[in-house]
Amino acid sequence: MNNGRFPISMHILTLLASADGELLSSDYIAGSININPVLVRKEISNLRNHGLIESKEGKNGGATLAKPAEKIQLSEVFHAVQQASLLGNSKNEPNPDCPVGKQIKQRLDHLYLEIESALLHKLEKMSLADFLRQFQQ
Amino acid sequence: MNNGRFPISMHILTLLASADGELLSSDYIAGSININPVLVRKEISNLRNHGLIESKEGKNGGATLAKPAEKIQLSEVFHAVQQASLLGNSKNEPNPDCPVGKQIKQRLDHLYLEIESALLHKLEKMSLADFLRQFQQ
DNA sequence: TGTACTGTAATAAAAGGAATTACAGAATGA
DNA sequence: TCATTCTGTAATTCCTTTTATTACAGTACA
Known part of the structure; x- marks a missing residue:
């Protein structure tokens, strides 16, 4: 997980959780995160696809939690943003003629x-x- | 941990462990990893600084484990390569005027x-x- | 003393992440 | 109805990080 997606998602969700149902705009959220x-x-689009957030288009639109904060496990956030493996992968294919290289990936x-x-x-807990x-406060 | 350093270090250490005391050159190792x-x-320099590897310069030089593979915990490898936090950090400073932004980093x-x-x-286990x-085999 | 290595710095190339621009579409409410 | 204020998304540019490459001094060996 190379990038800032987990902290950004956590920041978004924390803001929404503290907003207590009120819709927050992406501009407002961006102002808090400073991105x-x-x-x-x-x-938000990603978190919505994972069922954690709902959003509303148009004037007075914005985002809100899709379920109570008590029911959102941090493992769900992790799953939503995870793309690469935690400890990284070597980009190149190891040498298949080497007994170690052949099996290391697996x-x-x-x-x-x-x-x-x-x-x-x-995180589930x-x-x-x-x-x-x-x-x- | 954005990059391939952990897998690369694991690959190096695995090769050295399987070489059973024989010195391996960086060229040979690079050929197995394909980097x-x-x-x-x-x-190797980094792993040496962390006490996991010894190396020898000059002709017929190379690297070998600094201690038996049984005594090298994977947590030591993790410590040796870790530079950033596991789940990433947002690059920008959050807004200090926002109650959430103010505390989120902490x-x-x-x-x-x-x-x-x-x-x-x-990993210690x-x-x-x-x-x-x-x-x- | 030539050869085969390591160690390291400097630079270049490639990849990935984040910012920005642009704009279509949706909801609101005056 | 229509200007306004939002979201959603694509495309592009900018920036940072990784990785590769080049270069070369120093070390050990035979």
């Missing part, structure tokens, strides 16, 4: 599965509501 | 610490020898 509104809309994939399952197990609760 | 030898030497840092400790706990054992 471009188009990037916010892209992330072995690393297996290792990554184990690691990710440990991580997911942890945390809800967006838990996360929001840590914020001081 | 540039200079990048291999850089990773809250995410805290979350990341929890997550990483779960991951490290898992795995040795390089364990990893190598999975390779079929």
Whole structure:
């Protein structure tokens, strides 16, 4: 996970959770995160596709949570933004004539599965509501 | 962890573990990983700084493990290559005038610490020898 | 003393991420 | 109805990060 998508999604969701049902515009959200509104809309689009957010077009439109913050697990956020494996992959194909090179990808994939399952197990136990609760008034 | 450093380091260490004390050159290693030898030497330099590898200059030089594969925990490899946080950071400073923006960094840092400790706990239980054992002859 | 290595710096090329521009389409409400 | 204010999305440019390459000094060996 090379980029800032997880923190950005967390920021969006935290804002929505604290807005308590009120629709927030991408411009407003972008102002809090300090990034471009188009990037916010892209992330919202992604989170919507994963069932975490609902949004409304047109005047007075914006985004809101699709379900209560208590029911949003951080593992869902992780799943929504994850694209690459956690610990990275070598870009090139290893040498198939080398006994190690031949198998390393498969072995690393297996290792990554184990690691990710440990991580997911942890994230499943945390809800967006838990996360929001840590914020001081 | 955006890049391929973890898999590359794992590949290097696996080759050295399977070489059983014999010195391997950066060219040979690069040929197995299929990357540039200079990048291999850089990773070796890093792994050496972390006490996982020893290397010898000059003719017939190369690298070898600094200790038995049984004593190399995968958490050590992780520490050696980790530079950024696991789930990424937003590049820009969030808006300090927003109650969420003001605190989000700190809250995410805290979350990341929890997550990483779960991951490290898992990696501590795995040795390089364990990893190598999975390779079929 | 030539050869085969490492170590490292500097630079270039490639890839990926983020910002920006642009604009169509939807909802609102005056 | 129609200007306004939003979303959704594509296309492009800009910037940063990764990776590859080039170059060369230094080391060890035989």
